Amino acid sequence: MSSGVLHTLSAAAPEPTTSTAGINGAAPTGYKLGEFCIDEYRPIKVVCIGAGFSGIAAGIRFPQKVPNVNLTIYDKNPGVGGAWYLNKYPGLACDIPSHCYQYTFEENTNWSAFYAPGPEIRAYLERVADKYKVHKYLKLSHELTGAYWDERKSHWRLTLRRLSPNSTPENPQYEDIEDTADVLFSSLGALGRWKWPDIPGLSEFKGRVLHSAQWDVTDGHWEEGVRDWGDKKVGVIGVGSSAIQIVPALQPKVKQVVNFVRGKTWLATPFSGEKMAELLKRDAGAANYKFSDEDKKRFKEDPEFYRKFRHELESDLNSVHGATLRGSAQQQGAREAFKENMMKKLAKKPWIAEHIIPDFAVACRRLTPGPGYLESLCEDNVTFETNEIKRVTPTGIEMTDGRHYELDVIVCATGFDTSFKYPFPFVGRGGVTLHEKFTPHPRTYMGMCVDGFPNWFQSLGPNSGVGSGSLLVIIERQLEYCVQATLKMQRERLKVVEVKKEAVDDFDEYLEAYFPKTVYSEKCRSWYKMGKEEGRVVGLWPGSCLHAVRALAHPRWEDFDYELADPVKNRFYWLGDGQTYNEKTMTGDRAWYLSPEEVDIPPIPKD
Template sequence: MTTETNGTNAPKNGASSLNGTSGHPNGYKLGDFSIDECRPMRVVCIGAGFSGILAGIRFPQKVPNVDLTIYDKNPAIGGTWYNNKYPGLSCDIPAHTYQYAFEDNMEWSAFYAPGPEIREYLERVANKYKVMKYIHLEHELVGAYWQEAESKWRLRVKRPSPNSTPENKQYEEFEDKADVLFTGLGSLARWHWPDIEGLKDFKGCILHSAEWDVTERSWQESVKDWGDKKVGVIGVGSSAIQIVPALQPRVAHLVNFVRSKTWLATPFLEEKMSDLLGRDPAGSYVFTEEDKQRFRDPAFYKKFRHNMEHELNSTYQGTLKGTKVQQMIRAAFTENMRQRLAKKPWITEYLLPDFGVACRRLTPGPGYLEALCEDNVTFEPTHIRRITETGIELVDGKHHDLDIIVCATGFDTSFQYPFPFVGRGGITLREKYTPHPRTYLALCVDGFPNWFQSCGPNSGVYGGSLVAILQQQVDYAVKATLKLQRERLKSMVVKKEAVDDFDEYLEAYFPKTVHTEKCRSWAKMGKDEGRVVGLWPGSSLHCLRAFAHPRWEDFDYQPLDPVKNRFYWLGDGQTYNEKTLTGDRAWYLNPDEVDYPPVPEN
């Protein structure tokens, strides 16, 4: 019996051809692979903070046949929680709302967890889930270039050379390639010195909050000899608000130089914590052994954590202009600040803002206002003219003699990275982010295929857990990688019109919020006015919903194989386990696969 053909190598009746694929009169042949025969995917992640560690968990968990590498420029993991070691460093939202959803910590020592504890938490998570095997420390990304012909990212990475020593650091560069690039570079990771005349003339010790002495095991150890020192702290952002009360009892005199106004919040969720723990709302923020013992009860801990995040996610209305919630919290914060500054009420005139609550980054700042009222602290609202050899001179000619100057002057929040980031056709990210960043849902950028990010422009939130947002951003990148793998695509890139539409949404959204009022804010690239680039356009819960179901129609794709048929990825009509008679061939009955519907009571 012979098979009739129609002038081609493909059998007319659709039977298998000699190479094991089915044919078609037009010459189309099925792929010789199974639908779930997953091709290798090379994924490179930049950064080993909250996002990078999570990427080290989720990519191996969910992407089969993945080859993952995580590069971090620091000698240890932790990201911003490694970089920052300044006095008083702590989380400025309750610790129980600042952890992975799947990894509880029942041993936080305080309501606002100290920075070292957060870093220890991240190290513990990384070790538990065996993430360290993917991480290469002291490996800094110095260039990223999209290679169109290969549809891969070419990465230049700097690392210590083999003959490098701690005393004589030497570096070398090498190249790596990735099918997918995921970056968790952080929005508050690139600090800078203040632009003040004479900064280098000071003969005493000058420090930046983001570059504290990394040779010490603790900040307490680094300031143990400051008891007779006169210390100046420049700034009134979240870092300065933590540094001032930490240093005040440890130095002879402290001067806080403040040029801006800021809101000090009533402690976030303090009343809810007190209610759940049955303690005095005005009590200590340090957890007692009795508190910790209650946290070790899984049922109580689950209830406590859920209630804390429930309350944290109930504050969105406070960011909108003219709402009753905004008016109520403004009145409450005003009264709270006046009470805490009762010993030096004149400070209120210089510190209490005329802009809305949450225009600037909001922090409760336990102990800050109380520290300003102490006898060994001077609150200095007069602007700085210059730094001299012996201290700081103000614009009115007054001079403060100082032994130590601490610059708590913030970060570069322009998202202009200090290395070339080059996309399709030679377009650079710097060009795309000028005059301000333009992204698609804070996740990716047109012209930059196979690149996804966390902690990028417009991904910060007020009134919600940032870690929950980071988890969704990582999951989005994982879903995109799976789509590239499953559908045999060599590239996907968001459409320019989708970026334009998100940009239009941003422009329409923020004017109704307090974020656009006149105040110097990191969310506006450190400016008083202008585009809001640091925050998500909506609540944190709104952000989670937006990321949950990707709109794949907003992307353009290029197939891996030179075949026009969009269903080529269906392969040879079978799964790998069937073809090889290996593995589970009834996986859809497994408990974690079956979606059991609830039985209605009525």
């Protein structure tokens, strides 16, 4: 029957009557259709905690993809950026190529250097947030103080602390507020809660004590804050990625730097540096190549070249996973190349090599290129101290052998609490806390979900980091997973989505089987293992970056339990009244499946 005839008939047809008989004369079941269209989506409230890379992307993707969404993004800081807002220490920079440290959908052709400085990364995030109007969803200076699953209402109850309207800079005052969420997406991360070293006397030091994650900034930049440090003696405690950036940044600006080091670490040759040099036809020896105006102009005016440049860099970055496998040829090659490079840079003070070049494998602890660090250790005003600290005195640091360093400033580049045990109550079903769930170590489903904690997804949770490759694509895929789960809840009228315990158990078993074959399980102190030398690897995905991207692409809905939002047991109640909203209201597009976004045109085979 043609559509024209159907329109004619439907105009004259009487209203249908409700039959008392079922299909083929069977007895009726009493089931009633829902009085809504299949795509008449109910409102859903999403709350995101954190406004770093994850939170800003959430402010873009949830409104883009989830209809009728009520979105709020809370962050404890006064500005966006997450770790890039919090950290302002000297030398702060990206430790993978800048062009691999950006959203897949938002290119930046204007990075100043191969490893861009921290303020540029923060500025990039601010621009993205402005461009996509994320600020309408943001509530800054709001710190999460508790998350509680409400069994009766099937939603999250959140408590937060914020500055009160009567607060002033001289007299800050706070107030507590509450909110609720149908879906909670958190991006609290592992590197946001800094840790002070446990050294006797630290609080009694009469000079200035700073932590790398709590650096005082004057006029928006660290250089202004150290402008008058020319006669200062500065002690830097640590040899992690922050200390490796701080020491060369301070060295030319102060009278003396003493780097107190107890561990060892590998310093990498520039990641993808040779590939960058090949593509730009530039010197491959530059530790941190500065892009010229000519380079940036070409990136901007030749999109095809820039896409190739970015693609090739990222492809190269994703080609080193083999080095993380014990006994691999790539691992051996990396050890030889890195050792040779480190020895070369330490030529003026070769004795340092035996105290810093590790016996453990490359990448056992977080790997960083550290441009300028080894060279700075060889400068006359830098002391590399490997003996144990006994205590901090009012005027400096005393070593166990009795020597004493007179200091004006002590910088603690001593890392973060990487246990994923947050300093506030996070309570799931039956009053079970996340702290209990994560003892003795975190157990999750693919780094994102925890059984007993419904409607909660996280970005950069336990086992989400990567030892090689770009972290940004992982963030985007974890967010997309949460968006898909939210759409499923809305589409199928579900009030609860909760990962099954057996799915968490199986992923945990996979982790236990995977990591022993990698270098991460060797003996070295690393935040990958919650700051321990040995034990469970909780910081990294069990596989390569590309492996994670594939694994997260298609949610396994069979790994979850569900509860319906309506008091109707029929699993197809969400089908509604048999029509779409556009048909019911005779508005909108009623052939949307023909739009360019929907039509999937197959390629024509060549043979």
